[in-house]
Amino acid sequence: MEEAADKTLDSMSGNASASGERFLRFQLSPLNRRRWANFRANKRGYWSLWIVGIMLFVSLFAELIANDKPILVEYRDQLYMPVLSVYPETEFGGVLETEADFRDPVVRQLISAADGWMLWPLIPFSFDTIDRDTDEAVPEAPSGRHWLGTDDVGRDVVARLIYGFRLSMLFGLGLTILASIIGVAVGAVQGYFGGLTDLLGQRFVEIWTGLPTLFVIIILTSMFQPGAMALLLILLAFSWTTLVSLVRAEFLRTRNFEYVTAARALGEGDFVIMGRYVLPNAMVATLTYLPFILSGSITTLTALDFLGFGLPAGYPSLGELLAQGKANLQAPWLGLAGFFTLATLLTLLVFVGEGVRDAFDPRRSVQ
Numbered sequence: 001m002e003e004a005a006d007k008t009l010d011s012m013s014g015n016a017s018a019s020g021e022r023f024l025r026f027q028l029s030p031l032n033r034r035r036w037a038n039f040r041a042n043k044r045g046y047w048s049l050w051i052v053g054i055m056l057f058v059s060l061f062a063e064l065i066a067n068d069k070p071i072l073v074e075y076r077d078q079l080y081m082p083v084l085s086v087y088p089e090t091e092f093g094g095v096l097e098t099e100a101d102f103r104d105p106v107v108r109q110l111i112s113a114a115d116g117w118m119l120w121p122l123i124p125f126s127f128d129t130i131d132r133d134t135d136e137a138v139p140e141a142p143s144g145r146h147w148l149g150t151d152d153v154g155r156d157v158v159a160r161l162i163y164g165f166r167l168s169m170l171f172g173l174g175l176t177i178l179a180s181i182i183g184v185a186v187g188a189v190q191g192y193f194g195g196l197t198d199l200l201g202q203r204f205v206e207i208w209t210g211l212p213t214l215f216v217i218i219i220l221t222s223m224f225q226p227g228a229m230a231l232l233l234i235l236l237a238f239s240w241t242t243l244v245s246l247v248r249a250e251f252l253r254t255r256n257f258e259y260v261t262a263a264r265a266l267g268e269g270d271f272v273i274m275g276r277y278v279l280p281n282a283m284v285a286t287l288t289y290l291p292f293i294l295s296g297s298i299t300t301l302t303a304l305d306f307l308g309f310g311l312p313a314g315y316p317s318l319g320e321l322l323a324q325g326k327a328n329l330q331a332p333w334l335g336l337a338g339f340f341t342l343a344t345l346l347t348l349l350v351f352v353g354e355g356v357r358d359a360f361d362p363r364r365s366v367q
Contacts, residue, residue: 038359045355048348055345059166066123066159070102075116083121092116103133123147125156127163127316139324139331149333151324157337163316165341171232172297176290178236179297183243184279184286190244191251192274198248205244213238214303221309228311235300242293243286250282284360291353295346302342318342 040046064071069082075092082102089096093110100107102118111118125131125146131154134140140150148157190201220226220234254260255278263273304310305319306326313320318338325335 035359038361039355042355042358044351045353045358048351049355052345052348052352055165056169059162059169062162062166063121063126065121066125066127066156066162067121068103068124068126068129070118070120072119073102073111073116074118075111076114123156123159123162125159127160128155128314129159130154131156139328139334141331142333148337149331151321151334152328152331157321157334160316160321161318161337161341164318164321165345167228167311167316168298168301168318168345171228171301172294175232175235175239175297175301176294178232179239180243180286180290180293182236182240184247184282186240187244187247188251188274188279188282191248192255192270192278194252194255198252202248205241208238209241211238217304218307218309221304225312228315231301231304231311235297239293239297239300242296243289246285246289247282250285251278254278254281288353288357288360291349291356295349295353298342298349299346 058065063083067083071081071083073080073082073092080087080091082100086099088094089098089100089107092100092107093114094100094107102108102111103124108118131140131146131150134145134154136143138150138154139152140146140154142149146156146158148161150156151160186201186205190198217234217238221231224230226234251274260273260277263277268276301310302317302319302322305315305317306323307319308323310319311317318341321338322335322342325332325338328334
């Protein structure tokens with residue numbers, strides 16, 4: 001029914017110049033309006049999506065919020081943007097050809113002597129900046145200089161939280177998207193073709209999911225220190241199975257429906273039928289799982305970083321911050337900051353998942 005409605009709406013478009021109107025009509029179709037209304041009716045899910053979206057959007061500009069380089073520098077009537085470009089000290093009248101350190105009193109004096117100025121971010125520390133201009137012992141307690149204190153090497157906790165949140169979200173989104181694409185493809189092939197293809201595929205999936213995933217990942221990551229991309233591929237090897245059974249069941253259910261049989265009779269190819277007629281039905285159930293898969297991906301990354309088998313040392317990671325809290329019980333702000341950030345993020349994602357589930361539930365209607 002959904003596909004037929006989409007075809008009807010497309011046929012209403014008069015010519016190619018109305019492509020924007022066709023897109024709008026598709027978005028405002030009765031089915032999508034009902035789903036959006038159901039999602040908005042779930043206030044927790046609706047506002048959680050807004051909060052997560054705003055947090056992610058803000059974190060994308062982390063370099064403009066927390067950085068040990070000024071956003072703008074005015075020197076001899078010229079503007080510089082150190083957060084985007086690297087400038088040698090000689091550019092500001094110094095003698096060194098190396099990158100200018102704008103926290104260095106010498107560089108500051110050179111700029112001020114030319115009646116220049118510097119515009120600093122709200123937090124003048126990056127995630128890897130070690131504060132050497134303080135006499136406090138590390139980890140330093142929360143103060144006006146460091147709002148949530150510093151970790152055990154003198155790095156600002158707020159800056160590491162901002163960068164760590166962005167890393168967790170982008171890593172989790174990437175893993176979720178790639179795992180979903182592979183899982184949907186494998187489940188679609190199994191469910192549509194059935195027979196020996198389904199039998200062999202299902203046996204492989206059962207064996208693969210029966211492996212002690214966490215231990216295998218720990219063994220692989222302990223053999224070599226993977227970067228972010230290598231770790232993503234390792235986790236992807238064990239994450240794609242999440243949606244296979246769900247998509248397979250949907251394809252098994254719908255592959256013999258009348259409109260699918262009619263498409264075969266008209267000579268449509270198998271993969272055209274799978275993508276155009278069967279997949280939209282399977283995607284309805286798949287979309288309700290995505291927020292939960294995302295939260296699981298973030299949790300897995302955090303657990304590996306906490307155990308020391310995740311991203312290389314130096315990466316801003318929520319798991320690494322939790323590990324520092326465990327190792328420095330005399331500095332409770334470390335563990336509490338990481339815990340509340342992670343707990344808030346996962347709770348919001350669960351609420352979003354509940355809202356998406358309600359939106360696609362055909363039994364629900366807006367009151």
